[in-house]
Amino acid sequence: MALLNRILSVLLALALLLGGLLAAVEIVLALLGRPSWVLPHEQWSTWLGEQTWDTDPVRAGLVALALLGLLLLWPALRRGKPSALSLPPRSQGTPAGVSVSASRRGIETSLATAARRTSGVSAARAQVSRRRATVRARTATRSPGTLHAEVSSAVTETLTDLGLAEVLRPRVTISTKAAR
Incomplete structure (x- = not known):
């Protein structure tokens, strides 16, 4: 999710930068008494002066902005993959707080x-997420059905050795594509 957050942040920053630059150019043109470059600010100013909080375009615009804000917040608030997983203490002599x-x-x-x-x-x-360990294996020589049990056993044994067997559920997928 971090990649999606970065892409959305860059796109939003570019949109705000371009909008700000366009607004600055239009303001300077209005101060110099020149005609507008892209936005007809005289017409917009007149139209906006006629609007109130009760008009439909204003309400629709506010609802659209609220939905856009929630849409942008969703990936930012979603939990990502953990960078580290806690391991259980190996012995009873482990000091408290370690x-x-x-x-x-x-x-x-x-x-x-x-x-x-x-x-x-x-x-x-x-791939490891918060609750699942997904292993994708390829074979070119054996039947995936017989190999699945052996790979599942090896993955489960490794998780048990690490002390994560209760935390992570293993999921093993075997494909018969040739190795790259």
């Missing part, structure tokens, strides 16, 4: 490596 975590990318690498170590897997990728 927490151990593993990076999401490190966990993804461990799961992909565990899947690739399975006989018959030519390539594997893993």
Whole structure:
């Protein structure tokens, strides 16, 4: 989601910059007594002076702005992927207040490596979200049905070794495409 937020931020910033520049040019032209460049500000000023809060165009514009604001807030408020996942303490002697975590990318690498170590897997990728670990493996030599159980077992074992078996649900997909 961070990429979507960045793209939306850049587009909104460009729109505001261009709108601001256009408004500044129109204001300077009006102060110099010249005709408007793009926006007919005399006509707009007259029309806007006739509008009240109760007119339909004003209400429609306000509703549209509110919806646009909510649409822009939705990706910003949505939770993204965690950068790190907490690991349980390894021993009873762990001091209070000490927490151990593993990076999401490190966990993804461990799961992909565990899947690739399975006989018959030519390539594997893993993605970790807040609740799920998704592993996509490819094989060129074996039946996906028989390989699925072995890769699932390897992924589950790796999650158990990390202490994340209860936190992340594994999902394994096997395809028969040739390795790239």
